[in-house]
Amino acid sequence: MNFPIxxxxxxxxxxxxxxxxxxxxxxxxxxxIYISLFSSIATFLLSLFLWYSLDINTxxxxxxxxxxxxxxxxxxxxxxxxxxxLFIVLTTFITPICIISCVNSVKVRVKEFLIAILILETxxxxxxxxxxxxxxxxxxEAGLIPMFLIxxxxxxxxxxxxxxxxxxxxxxGSVLMLVAIIVIYWLTGTTDIxxxxxxxxxxxxxxxxxxxxxxxxxxxMPMWPVHTWLPDAHVxxxxxxxxxxAAILLKMAGYGFLRFSIPMFPLASExxxxxxxxxxxxxxxxxxxxxxxQDDMKKLIAYSSVAHMGYVTLGIFTLTKQGIExxxxxxxxxxxxxxxxxxxxxVVYDRLQSRMISTYGGLVNYIPKFSFLFLIFALAALGLxxxxxxLGEFLVLxxxxxxxxxxxxxxxxxxxxxxxxxxxxxxxVIFGVTNNxxxxxxxxxxxxxxxxxxxxxxxxxxxxxxxxxxxxxxSVSVNSxxxxxxxxxISN
Amino acid sequence: xxxxxNIMFPEIFLSLSIFSILMVGVFIKKSxxxxxxxxxxxIIITVAIIISGPSNKEKIFLESFTRDTFSNYFKxxxxxxxxxxxxxxxxxxxENKLDKFEYPIIILLSILGMFFMVSSNDLILxxxxxxxxSLSLYILASIDRDNLRSTESGIKYFVLSALSxxxxxxxxSLLYGFTGSTNFDLIASQLNKDNTGxxxxxxxxxxxxxxxxxxxxxHMWTPDVYEGxxxxxxxxFAVVPKVAGLxxxxxxxxxxxSNILLEWQTxxxxxxxxxxxxxxxxxxxxxxxxxxxxYSSIGHIGYAxxxxxxxTISGYESAIVYISIYVIMNIGAFSCLYLxxxxxxxxxxxxxxxxxxxxxxxxxxxxxxxxxxLAGVPPLGGFFAKFYVFVAVLENEMYxxxxxxxxxxxxxxxxxxxxxxxxYFDESLITxxxxxxxxxxISIFTSCAILITFFxxxxxxxxxxxxxxxx
Numbered sequence: 032m033n034f035p036i037x038x039x040x041x042x043x044x045x046x047x048x049x050x051x052x053x054x055x056x057x058x059x060x061x062x063x064i065y066i067s068l069f070s071s072i073a074t075f076l077l078s079l080f081l082w083y084s085l086d087i088n089t090x091x092x093x094x095x096x097x098x099x100x101x102x103x104x105x106x107x108x109x110x111x112x113x114x115x116x117l118f119i120v121l122t123t124f125i126t127p128i129c130i131i132s133c134v135n136s137v138k139v140r141v142k143e144f145l146i147a148i149l150i151l152e153t154x155x156x157x158x159x160x161x162x163x164x165x166x167x168x169x170x171x172e173a174g175l176i177p178m179f180l181i182x183x184x185x186x187x188x189x190x191x192x193x194x195x196x197x198x199x200x201x202x203x204g205s206v207l208m209l210v211a212i213i214v215i216y217w218l219t220g221t222t223d224i225x226x227x228x229x230x231x232x233x234x235x236x237x238x239x240x241x242x243x244x245x246x247x248x249x250x251x252m253p254m255w256p257v258h259t260w261l262p263d264a265h266v267x268x269x270x271x272x273x274x275x276x277a278a279i280l281l282k283m284a285g286y287g288f289l290r291f292s293i294p295m296f297p298l299a300s301e302x303x304x305x306x307x308x309x310x311x312x313x314x315x316x317x318x319x320x321x322x323x324x325q326d327d328m329k330k331l332i333a334y335s336s337v338a339h340m341g342y343v344t345l346g347i348f349t350l351t352k353q354g355i356e357x358x359x360x361x362x363x364x365x366x367x368x369x370x371x372x373x374x375x376x377x378v379v380y381d382r383l384q385s386r387m388i389s390t391y392g393g394l395v396n397y398i399p400k401f402s403f404l405f406l407i408f409a410l411a412a413l414g415l416x417x418x419x420x421x422l423g424e425f426l427v428l429x430x431x432x433x434x435x436x437x438x439x440x441x442x443x444x445x446x447x448x449x450x451x452x453x454x455x456x457x458x459x460v461i462f463g464v465t466n467n468x469x470x471x472x473x474x475x476x477x478x479x480x481x482x483x484x485x486x487x488x489x490x491x492x493x494x495x496x497x498x499x500x501x502x503x504x505x506s507v508s509v510n511s512x513x514x515x516x517x518x519x520x521i522s523n
Numbered sequence: 524x525x526x527x528x529n530i531m532f533p534e535i536f537l538s539l540s541i542f543s544i545l546m547v548g549v550f551i552k553k554s555x556x557x558x559x560x561x562x563x564x565x566i567i568i569t570v571a572i573i574i575s576g577p578s579n580k581e582k583i584f585l586e587s588f589t590r591d592t593f594s595n596y597f598k599x600x601x602x603x604x605x606x607x608x609x610x611x612x613x614x615x616x617x618e619n620k621l622d623k624f625e626y627p628i629i630i631l632l633s634i635l636g637m638f639f640m641v642s643s644n645d646l647i648l649x650x651x652x653x654x655x656x657s658l659s660l661y662i663l664a665s666i667d668r669d670n671l672r673s674t675e676s677g678i679k680y681f682v683l684s685a686l687s688x689x690x691x692x693x694x695x696s697l698l699y700g701f702t703g704s705t706n707f708d709l710i711a712s713q714l715n716k717d718n719t720g721x722x723x724x725x726x727x728x729x730x731x732x733x734x735x736x737x738x739x740x741x742h743m744w745t746p747d748v749y750e751g752x753x754x755x756x757x758x759x760f761a762v763v764p765k766v767a768g769l770x771x772x773x774x775x776x777x778x779x780x781s782n783i784l785l786e787w788q789t790x791x792x793x794x795x796x797x798x799x800x801x802x803x804x805x806x807x808x809x810x811x812x813x814x815x816x817x818y819s820s821i822g823h824i825g826y827a828x829x830x831x832x833x834x835t836i837s838g839y840e841s842a843i844v845y846i847s848i849y850v851i852m853n854i855g856a857f858s859c860l861y862l863x864x865x866x867x868x869x870x871x872x873x874x875x876x877x878x879x880x881x882x883x884x885x886x887x888x889x890x891x892x893x894x895x896x897l898a899g900v901p902p903l904g905g906f907f908a909k910f911y912v913f914v915a916v917l918e919n920e921m922y923x924x925x926x927x928x929x930x931x932x933x934x935x936x937x938x939x940x941x942x943x944x945x946x947y948f949d950e951s952l953i954t955x956x957x958x959x960x961x962x963x964x965i966s967i968f969t970s971c972a973i974l975i976t977f978f979x980x981x982x983x984x985x986x987x988x989x990x991x992x993x994x
Contacts, residue, residue: 101907101981143884165910169901169978176895179940183948184880191948195940202900202936206929209910213917213925 035096037109041156043074044149067130067145075123082116087504090511104221108162113508118159121366125278126152128483129271136270151177158283164212164222186267193267200260204250211243241299244292251284255314258337265333270377277369282362285343297519307348308438314341315445322452328376329386339365346427354430355509361423371408371487393465398475402461404484411491413453418495527583530590533572534638540565541631548624555622562627566606587645593991597641597770604762604850611858611963612755633659637767646695646705664752676751683744691731697724710779722786736768739797742821749817758857769846773839784834791832798825803934812871823849830912833919840988841911848908855893855970861963864956878951887946889967896974898939899932904977
C-alpha cells in the first residue's frame with residue numbers, strides 16, 4: 032500500500048488545528064468546535080478503516096512507512112500491529128468525546144483548548160504508531176507540552192503546582208530512557224525496533240537498560256511509589272484533560288512495556304518480575320485503601336486508576352497469554368470506564384462547582400438519568416461481570432494464578448477493596464440523604480452529555496458481553512510476543 | 524601574491540569597508556541611519572563573498588592564516604547572527620539614544636576580530652584577533668556611557684577580561700617557550716603528554732577561552748554584564764562572541780592540543796559539568812529576564828562543551844550543531860524583549876510578562892516555542908541539539924557526563940516552565956504597546972519557524988557540519 036495512511040492519521044489533527052487557528056470567530060467559537068469535531072471524527076473513521084483492513088492473522092507490522100530521517104539508521108518508521116491498532120482506535124475514539132465535553136465545561140479560550148487537544152491527539156497517535164525508538168521518544172515527550180498547558184491554563188485552583196509536578200516528574204523519568212535509547216543505538220547500530228528484536232541486546236546491558244525504561248514507564252503508568260503526580264494532575268485538570276490523561280496517556284506506559292521492555296530485554300524482564308509483582312501489589316492494595324479515604328471524587332477516581340494500572344503491570348509481567356491479554360483488555364476498558372467516570376464528575380462539577388463527595392447525596396431523586404449512568408460506570412469500574420471491566424481483571428488474575436498464588440490472592444483482595452470504594456462512593460453520591468438544597472434545582476444531563484455517556488456505556492457493556500473483536504485482533508501478536516520471549520529465555 | 528590575497532578576500536573587504544564607513548561617519552552629521560544600512564549591506568555582501576568563493580583548505584602567510592570549510596561555516600554563522608541581532612535591535616537602539624554612528628562600526632570591527640580568530644593557525648594572529656574582538660566588546664558594553672549600570676558592566680567586563688587575556692597570553696608565551704613555535708601545526712607535532720610545561724600552558728589558554736565563552740568557573744562577569752548592558756548589546760554578547768569562542772576551543776583541541784587529549788579532556792569535562800549545574804541552579808531564582816538568559820547561556824555552553832569533551836570529531840560536530848541551534852533560539856528570545864515596550868520603557872522583568880497570552884497571543888506562543896526549545900523538549904529544535912550532543916557523549920561511554928547533563932536538563936526545565944507559567948497561567952497585568960518593530964518580529968518568526976520545522980529534516984544541519992572536518 033503506497034498511500035501513507037499512518038502519517039495521514041497522525042498529522043490530520045495537527046493540520047486541522049491550523050485551520051482552527053485561522054478560523055475567525057470571536058464570540059461563539061462554533062466554527063472551531065465544528066472543525067475540531069469534524070476532523071477528530073474523520074480521524075476516528077480512518078482509524079476504524081485501518082482496524083478493518085488490518086490483517087489479524089499475522090504478528091508482522093503492517094502499513095509500514097519508512098523514510099530516512101536523522102541518518103540511515105535512525106529512520107522515521109511507522110507501522111501497526113494487532114496491539115497498537117487498538118490503542119490508536121481508543122485514542123481517536125476518546126478525542127471527539129473530549130471535544131464534545133469541552134462545549135459544556137470550557138468557558139474561556141475555547142479555541143486554544145481545542146488546538147491543544149488536537150495537537151495532543153497527534154502526539155498520542157504518533158506514540159502508538161512509531162517503530163523507531165527516537166520517534167517514539169519524540170512523540171512520548173512532546174505530549175507533555177499540550178498537557179502542561181491544558182492543566183495549567185484551564186485547571187483548578189492548584190493548577191500551577193500540579194502542572195509543574197506533572198511535567199517535571201515525567202521529564203525526569205524520561206531522560207533516563209533517552210540515555211538508554213542512545214546506548215541501544217550504539218550497541219546495535221540502529222533504533223529501528225524491528226531490527227533490535229532480531230539483534231539480541233547483550234545480557235550484561237539488559238538489566239540496566241530495562242531499569243532506565245522502567246524509570247520512564249513507571250512514572251507515566253503510574254506505578255507506586257512515583258504515582259503521586261497523578262492525583263494532583265487529575266484533580267486540577269479540566270474534565271477533558273482528566274479524560275485524556277486517564278484514558279490514553281497512562282496507557283502509553285503499558286504499551287511501552289509490551290512494545291519495548293519485554294521484546295527488547297527478555298532476560299531482564301524475567302529477572303525483574305518479582306520487583307514488578309511487589310510494586311503492583313502495593314499499588315493495588317495501598318492505593319485502594321487511599322481511595323477509600325478520599326473526600327474528592329476526582330481524587331478517588333485517580334487513585335482507583337493507579338490501582339487498576341497495578342493490575343495491568345501485574346498482568347503484563349506474568350508473561351502468560353492470559354495475563355498479557357487481560358492487561359491489554361484492562362487498559363482498553365479502563366480507558367473507557369475512567370473516561371466515563373471523569374465525564375460524570377465533570378457533569379456535576381459544571382453545575383455545582385464542587386468535586387467534594389459531601390456536597391452531593393441523593394442525586395438519584397433529582398437527576399435519575401445521570402444517576403443510572405453513573406451507577407453503570409461505577410459497577411464497571413469495580414469489575415462487575417457483564418461489563419468490560421470484569422474480563423480484564425479476570426484474565427489478569429487467571430494469569431497471575433499460574434505464576435504466583437500469593438500475588439494472585441493479594442490482587443484478588445484488591446478487587447474486594449475496589450468494590451468497597453466504588454460502592455461507597457456511589458452510596459454517598461447517588462443514594463443517601465440530600466443535605467444540600469442546591470441539588471434539588473439541578474438539571475439532568477443535557478443532549479451533548481447524554482450522547483457522550485450513552486456511547487461510552489454502550490461500548491462498556493458491549494465489550495463486556497462480546498470481547499471477541501478485540502481479543503482476536505491482538506491474539507496473534509500477543510502469541511508471538513510470548514513465543515519470542517520464551518525462545519529468548521531458552522536460547523540463553 | 525595576488526592569488527594569496529584572494530584567500531583572505533572577505534577580511535580585506537570587511538576592513539576596507541569599515542574604514543570607508545568610518546569616514547562617512549566622520550564627515551556626515553547624524554549619519555547613524557546611513558551607516559546602519561551600509562553595515563547591513565556590508566554584512567550581506569561579505570556573506571555572499573564567502574559563499575561564492577572557494578572553500579578548499581589553503582594556508583597563507585607562513586601558514587598562519589587558514590581558509591577552510593570550518594572557518595567559512597563559522598564566519599557565515601557569525602555574520603548571519605550579527606545581521607539578525609543588529610536589525611532586530613535597531614528601533615531599540617534609536618529609542619534608547621544609543622544611535623551613535625560608531626555602534627555598527629564597532630560591531631563590524633568585532634566581527635573582523637572574530638574572523639581572524641576562527642581563521643588563525645598561529646598563536647600571534649589568534650591573539651590579535653581575540654584582542655580586536657575584546658576591545659570592541661569593552662566599548663560596546665559601556666556604550667550607554669551616561670548610564671551607571673552600563674558603565675559599571677563595561678568596566679567589570681574590561682577588568683576581568685583583561686585579566687583573562689593576560690592569562691591567555693602567558694599561556695601562549697609558555698607554549699612558545701616549550702615548543703619553539705607559534706604555529707598550530709608545529710605545536711601539535713611538538714606536544715606530547717610528557718611535556719609538562721606545555722600542559723601548563725594549555726591550562727592557561729583554556730582558562731582564557733573559557734572566560735570568553737563564560738563557562739564556569741570563569742562566568743562571574745556574565746550575569747552583571749548581561750543585566751547592565753543595554754538589551755541590544757546583551758543580545759550581541761549572548762550570541763556572536765559565543766560562536767567564535769566555541770569555534771576557537773574546538774580549533775585548539777583539534778589542532779595544537781590533539782596529542783594531549785587526556786589532559787585537556789578532564790578539564791573540559793569539569794568545566795562542562797560545572798556550567799550545566801550552575802546554569803540550571805542559579806537561573807531558578809532570577810527575576811530579570813536578561814539575567815536569567817545569562818545563566819541559561821552558561822548552562823547551554825556547558826552542553827556544547829560536553830560535546831567538545833568527547834575529543835572526537837562527532838563530538839565537535841555535535842557541539843557545532845548545538846551552538847548553531849543555540850544561536851537561533853537566543854536570537855528569538857532576545858527579539859521578544861524588543862517587543863515588550865510600555866510608555867517608552869522596555870520591560871525586562873519576568874513578572875512583566877504576566878498573562879501576556881491574553882493580550883498578545885502571538886508573542887506568547889512564540890516565547891512558548893522558544894522557551895520549550897531552550898528547555899530541550901521534543902519535537903522542537905533544542906531537543907535535537909541536546910540529542911546529538913548526548914549521542915556523541917554516550918558513544919564515548921561517558922555515562923556520568925550524559926546523566927548529569929540530562930538531569931540538569933530537567934532542573935533547567937523548571938525555570939523555563941516558570942516563565943511559561945507567568946505568561947500563560949497568571950493574570951494579565953500589562954498591555955504592551957503594539958509594536959511596529961517589524962524586523963524583530965521577522966527574527967522571532969524565523970527563529971520559531973526553524974525550531975518547529977527542524978524535526979522534519981533534522982539531518983540538514985548535521986550533514987552540513989559533517990563536511991567541516993574533512994578538508
